Amino acid sequence: MLAKVLSATTWGIEARMVEVEVDVGTGLPAFQIVGLPDAAVQESRERVRSAIKNSGFAFPAQRVTVNLAPAFLKKSGSDFDLAIALGILLATGQVKLAFSFLLSSFVFIGELSLSGEVKPVHGILPIAHFLSSQKDPHSLILSCGNAQEGALVEGVKVFAFRHLQEIVDFLTGKIGREPFSVDRDKLFTSFSGREDLAEVKGQRKAKRALEIAACGGHHLLFIGPPGSGKTMLAHRIPSLLPPLSLDEAIEVTKIHSVAGFLSEDQPLITERPFRAPHHTISDVALVGGGQWPRPGEISLAHHGVLFLDEVLEFRRNVLETLREPLEKGKVTVSRATAIVTYPAKFILVIACNPCPCGYWGDPQRSCTCSPRQILQYRGKLSGPLLDRIDLQVEVPRLEVAEMSAEKEEESSLEVRKRVEQVRMIQRERFCKDQITLNGEMRASHLRKFCHLVPEAKHLLDQSVEKLALSMRAYHHILKVSRTIADLEGEERIQVHHVAEAIQYRSLDRRWE
Amino acid sequence: MLQERSFWIAFNHVRGIGPIRFQKLLKRFGCAEEAWYAGESALREVVGERVATLLIESRRKIKPERLEETIERARLRVLTLLDDTYPPLLREITAPPFLLYLKGDFDFLRSPRYLAMVGTRRPTPYGIKAARYLAGDLSEEFVIVSGMALGIDGEVHKAVVERGGITIGVLGNGLPDVYPRSHRRLAEEVVARGGALLSEYPPFSPPLRENFPPRNRIISGLSQGVVVVEASSRSGALITANFALEEGREVMAVPGSIFSAQSEGTNRLIAQGAKPVQKKSDVLEALGMTSGEKQEERDELQKSLPLNEAEKELLSLLDEEGRFQEELLALTGWEERDFFTTLFSLEMKGLVRGTWGGKVIRL
Numbered sequence: 113m114l115a116k117v118l119s120a121t122t123w124g125i126e127a128r129m130v131e132v133e134v135d136v137g138t139g140l141p142a143f144q145i146v147g148l149p150d151a152a153v154q155e156s157r158e159r160v161r162s163a164i165k166n167s168g169f170a171f172p173a174q175r176v177t178v179n180l181a182p183a184f185l186k187k188s189g190s191d192f193d194l195a196i197a198l199g200i201l202l203a204t205g206q207v208k209l210a211f212s213f214l215l216s217s218f219v220f221i222g223e224l225s226l227s228g229e230v231k232p233v234h235g236i237l238p239i240a241h242f243l244s245s246q247k248d249p250h251s252l253i254l255s256c257g258n259a260q261e262g263a264l265v266e267g268v269k270v271f272a273f274r275h276l277q278e279i280v281d282f283l284t285g286k287i288g289r290e291p292f293s294v295d296r297d298k299l300f301t302s303f304s305g306r307e308d309l310a311e312v313k314g315q316r317k318a319k320r321a322l323e324i325a326a327c328g329g330h331h332l333l334f335i336g337p338p339g340s341g342k343t344m345l346a347h348r349i350p351s352l353l354p355p356l357s358l359d360e361a362i363e364v365t366k367i368h369s370v371a372g373f374l375s376e377d378q379p380l381i382t383e384r385p386f387r388a389p390h391h392t393i394s395d396v397a398l399v400g401g402g403q404w405p406r407p408g409e410i411s412l413a414h415h416g417v418l419f420l421d422e423v424l425e426f427r428r429n430v431l432e433t434l435r436e437p438l439e440k441g442k443v444t445v446s447r448a449t450a451i452v453t454y455p456a457k458f459i460l461v462i463a464c465n466p467c468p469c470g471y472w473g474d475p476q477r478s479c480t481c482s483p484r485q486i487l488q489y490r491g492k493l494s495g496p497l498l499d500r501i502d503l504q505v506e507v508p509r510l511e512v513a514e515m516s517a518e519k520e521e522e523s524s525l526e527v528r529k530r531v532e533q534v535r536m537i538q539r540e541r542f543c544k545d546q547i548t549l550n551g552e553m554r555a556s557h558l559r560k561f562c563h564l565v566p567e568a569k570h571l572l573d574q575s576v577e578k579l580a581l582s583m584r585a586y587h588h589i590l591k592v593s594r595t596i597a598d599l600e601g602e603e604r605i606q607v608h609h610v611a612e613a614i615q616y617r618s619l620d621r622r623w624e
Numbered sequence: 625m626l627q628e629r630s631f632w633i634a635f636n637h638v639r640g641i642g643p644i645r646f647q648k649l650l651k652r653f654g655c656a657e658e659a660w661y662a663g664e665s666a667l668r669e670v671v672g673e674r675v676a677t678l679l680i681e682s683r684r685k686i687k688p689e690r691l692e693e694t695i696e697r698a699r700l701r702v703l704t705l706l707d708d709t710y711p712p713l714l715r716e717i718t719a720p721p722f723l724l725y726l727k728g729d730f731d732f733l734r735s736p737r738y739l740a741m742v743g744t745r746r747p748t749p750y751g752i753k754a755a756r757y758l759a760g761d762l763s764e765e766f767v768i769v770s771g772m773a774l775g776i777d778g779e780v781h782k783a784v785v786e787r788g789g790i791t792i793g794v795l796g797n798g799l800p801d802v803y804p805r806s807h808r809r810l811a812e813e814v815v816a817r818g819g820a821l822l823s824e825y826p827p828f829s830p831p832l833r834e835n836f837p838p839r840n841r842i843i844s845g846l847s848q849g850v851v852v853v854e855a856s857s858r859s860g861a862l863i864t865a866n867f868a869l870e871e872g873r874e875v876m877a878v879p880g881s882i883f884s885a886q887s888e889g890t891n892r893l894i895a896q897g898a899k900p901v902q903k904k905s906d907v908l909e910a911l912g913m914t915s916g917e918k919q920e921e922r923d924e925l926q927k928s929l930p931l932n933e934a935e936k937e938l939l940s941l942l943d944e945e946g947r948f949q950e951e952l953l954a955l956t957g958w959e960e961r962d963f964f965t966t967l968f969s970l971e972m973k974g975l976v977r978g979t980w981g982g983k984v985i986r987l
Contacts, residue, residue, distance in 0.1 A: 316953045320960050335982070466980065490980070506982025508948040571972075578972060600961075608961055611968035615949070618978060 113137075115202035118219045118250065119195035120242065121187055122235035124405070124452035125366045127242035129219070131181040132192060134199030139175030145196075147180030150188040150404070159190070159224050160197045167228035167276045172204045186449045188404050190223035191233045194253075197224055197276060198283075210285050218271075219243060219250045220279075222258070228276040232257030234372040237365050240265040251291070253279060260379035261369060263294040264362065299380045300358060306351040306383065310521040311344075314510050318345050321505040321616060323527050326352040327534040328595030329549030331438070331460040331500055333423075333619070336507030337474045342463040343388075345507065346419045349459060350384040351524035353416075354532045360415050367414055367454065371407050385416030387458075391425035399433045400454050405445040410437050411454040423462040424492050431497050434460070438500045441552075459551075462501070464493065474509050493619060502551060502588045503616040534598045550595045555587070562590045564605040572610050581617060589613045631656035632704050633695070634688040636723045637826045640675040642838075643719040660688070698800045698827050701726045709733060717845040717871045721824040721838075725799045728820030730792065738792075739766035739907065740843045740868070742861040743776025743853035748886050751776055751854030754878050756783040758851065761904040763789025765913070769846045770794070771839065772811060772821070774804055776853045776861070781807075781814055791819045792846065796839040798829030822846075840864040849874035849911050851901055855889030862889050865898070874910050876901045931973075934958075934966045939986065942976055946985035 117132045143157045164171045178196050180187050198220060201207040209215060221239065223231040236258045243249050244267040251269040252262050259272035269291040273279045281287045309319060318334065318341075325332045326349060334342040356364060365381045368374050374381075389398060389409045400408035410418055420426060437443040441457040466472040467486045472479040481489070535549075541561060542548055553561065564572065576586055590605075593613035597605045635641050635649070635656055646656075652670045653659040659667075660683065667676040695702060703710045703724040711732040714720050741759055743751060755776045759768055763784040771777040772793035784791040791814055797803050799821060802811040811821055824842065825835060840860060844850050844867040852875070855861040865875050876899040880887025894900050899910040908914060931939065941947065941955055953963055967984065970976045976984050 314954060315950060316960065317949050466982075472980070486980070506948070508950050508982055510950065575968075575972060578974075608965040612960065612964035614968060615964050615978075618980075618982065 113203045113205065115199045116215075117195040117199045117202070118216065119192050119221055120219050120239045121185070121189070121191055122238050122370050123185075123450070124454060125238050125363075125370050125407070127235070127239040128182075128185060130185070130187065130192065130195075131179075132195040132199050132220075133179040133181060134196065134203045135177045135179075136172050136174050136200065136203040137177075141173045141175065143176045143178075145178045145180065147178075147183045148186045149180060150186065152189050153180070153187050153192060156190055156193045156196060156224075159193055159226060160200065162226035163193070163197055163224040163228040163276055164200060166226060167280075169201055169206050170204075172200065174204075176200060176203075186404075189233065190231075191221050191235075193224040194222035194230060194276070194279070195220040198279070201280065207280050207284060209283055214283070217250055218253050220253045222253075222255045224276060230255040230273055230275060230279070232376070234374075235370045236261045237264060237362065237369040237374075240268050240270070241362065241366065244268045253282075257376050259292045260294050260299075260376070261365075261374060263292050264296060264299070264365070264380055266296075294379070296358070296380070300361065300382055306524070307344075307348050308351060309348045309524040309527060312341060312348065313521065315341060315345065315507065317615075318505050318507050319522075321503045322349055322352060323531065324592060324595050324599070324616075325349065325459060325461075325503055325551075326527070326531045327550075327599060328502075328538070328591070329459055329551035330502035330592060330595065331551065332462070333498070333501045333504045334461070334463040334507050335466050335504065335618070336463070337465060337472070337477075337509050338470050340507040340509040342507050343419070343421055346388075346417070346421075346461045346463065347386060348524065349417045349461065350386050352527050352531055353384050353459075354528065354535060356382060356384060356415060363455065364415050367407050367411050371412060373412070385413050385458075386419065387413040387416065388419040388421060391420070391422050393426070393430060395427075395430045395433045398430055399437060399443050399456075400445045400452075401447065403447060403449055405447050405450055405452040405454075407454045408443070408445075410434065410443060410456040410458065413458040414455050416458055418458045418460050420460070420462045423464050423497075424489070434497060435500075460500070462497070466506070476509070490619075498619065499584065502592050504619045505616060506618060530599060533601075534595065537598050537601070550591055550598070553591055553594070558587060558590050562594050562605060563603075564593075564610070565607070568593075568605055568607045568610045571607055572614075575610075575614055579614070581614070585617045589617060592616055628655055628657055629702070629704060629706070630688040630692060631660045632706075632723055633691045633702060634660060634686050636824075637686050637691065638679055638682040640678045641671075643722050645671050645675060646722050647719075694827055695725070699727065700799050700827060703732075711846055713738060713847065714842065714845040717841065717867075720845065721842060723824065724842075725823050725825070725827065726820055727799050727822075728815040728818070730790070730818065730820035735767045735790070737766045737913070738769055738847040739911075740769040740847035740850040740864065741776075741780045741853060742770055742840075742843060742850065742855075742864045743780075744855050744859045744861060744886050744889075745773050745775035745777075746856075746886065747775045747779070747854050748880075748884060750880065750884070751878075751886055752779050755779040755853045758853070758878065758901065758904070758907075759783035760787045760789075762851075762907060763787050763791065765904065765908065767792060767819075769843055771796075771843055771864075772802065772807055774806070778807055778810060780853070781810055785810070785813045785817050785819075788817070790817065793819070793821045794839055794843045794846070795821060795823040795831075796825070796835040797823065797831035798825040798827045799823045801828060803831040836860060837863050841867040844868035844873055845871060847873060849876055849907065851907065852877045852890050852893060852898070854878065854880060854886045855893075856885050857888040857892065859889050862893070865893060874899065876907060876910055878902075934962065935970055938963075938966050939970060939975060942984060942986040944985055944987075946979060946983035948982050949984060950982075952984065 115134045119130045119132050120127050121130050161171050223233050232255045240262045244265045249268050253271050256272045262270040271289050272292045282289050336342050387409045398408050437456040443456045444453045467481045469480045471477040593605050593609040596609040648670050649659040705722050759780040760783045768784045768791045770780045781791050802808045840863045844864050850868040852861050868875050877890040877893040879900045
């Protein structure tokens, strides 16, 4: 007899329907799964066999064939356990549905334990999101552990169960079950206190740069000796950014769901991500990949901050891979099994020491590097990655006295208010363009949106010559001065906006 | 009508008449003119038989009235002990040259600070590097005096000229010729940049071997101190150092490798008590000076540029050590907007400069 049960699988952060067909027929006892399953899917044979037995049913001593359709789509993971088990029970007639059409309105996703328990799996949110976008949404049947995540999406009914037996009882009408619901607003507003900018003493220039970066989505470089507070500053950028919108939160959560980083008690990611991979990271781990392409750190940092500390310690080929995502805001990972695109829009913050030993310009310790070493070091800093950094800020190590000075520091909340204001200006400005932030402007946008007053234009041209700035720096300065002008609500860029923007281009100066 | 000055020049052209004999003649006859026409026996009494014969011979050949023409044609100026413009420090030594030929617009009364820097004609790469480094830095504080010779002297002049400083070359031959010939271009540069060439020998005199030790006494005599950059144990630079010691001028030396012959002389000077020089401030310290003069110059510079109050305030917080922008923000307590605008305009005026690592230094 043939049975057909619906399931689904993730594809990048999208999802596809999968039909699970089960045929039980005469022949020597066997259990085959076809439809490009990987090893994890093959293993589900053993789990399904035991789960059926231990749930009070009999596993047929017949030839069992399972087909996962569409057959060309590669399948991985344990998501199909539940659908396969149900298919077998239906095909062997052990379970009889009162209304067989009922079955086709459900999508079953879950892993089975040997005892028949239903276990949570990764990537539920993209699937729920996918189902909600269909014309006639299916309902989801899944594990209690996945319930909150699945219920986040409006328009999809979610039924959560603990055991295979329960699901059978539900389908045969022995027990009733209300769709699981979750208070999204409550989840969404549970904004836990982040690190606050007020905890950083002094460092006004660096803080100002953080604010500008948060406003315009500019990428940022910190140069400073160890212990100057580069990491501490970078950690506080998310607290300056406006909270994620629900759509953004779902997009971020989808990525983390696919990567398997969601926990049961945190089904929705409401805070902007901050990812700080260690410098030993591989290119695959950074941009995504693997046999079944998984999102990398850059996608996990989507809508948040990617922080690369000691950026020169990263392998060069690893940094090179950042170019495309920085350009496009997404990354396409091609593998033999699949080509997947993950979103990757983030503020990049990189940090490094001013010289190999790290103590160049430190008031307390003297630098032991030779001038040649320092020159080489600076050379390493240039290159394609630096091309995309708008703000370059030196972070000096402050004297203890300065740090302990009791001065009222501005809190993240106050700064965030300004950031939200500036972001609104940008939304209006770019409503007809494909971009949303000043940091994303291309040459054509610069011409269109960066109008300088004549004196400012004159000054900028002059400074390029006098301070020996490169033409590359010119564009960065324009972008940053646009954001600084926005901070003051100025339509045209004034002299002092340019003056400040130039101070964030220290690496473009030609040093003696 | 011939002036006294012409007879001074005439005596300068007589071989064997140096500062000491000339002083004796002046003492005996009252003025140079009287001495020039003095009788043979009287001259013999004062300068001895040999020099008197030379003098009488020269008297026949030299026409005092023609000498100044030659000097003018060579575009030289003459400084005598009678002139107010005679270098004041040189006047103080025991036997100052009674006459100097000068090429260039330099005025010795203009700058109060002179430093001699001398060394071997066969320097090592280390010596060249040290000479260039120190001369460049020291030219910010001093007029640098040296001997235009090959080797260290030349490097010193070059470094000063490159830094836009003022330097004086004292030659062992008659101006306007320059020996060694390969330094002619450099000598022109020195003059063009406001420096001068100096010699006590009559125009077009050849560079005689015996001219050089007296030349060295002028180098040290012009200066408050002498820095010997590199010198072997028998270098002429040590003669300059000895003169300096006799005249009570500070002697300093650049330490070198114990295995380098070119550092034997300098290292021995240090052993004998000369101040070792590693950087500009060592010299200033040895001479009991601060870099005050530059401060004055700077104030001059500042006055010439119209600065607003904010710019003046920010500038007053800076020196060549520099400060981080972070510190400056804290010290001024200004809004970022005002701070960056002020800093930027100072930068555009060329008064300050950002450096690698984030410090702002004053230029």
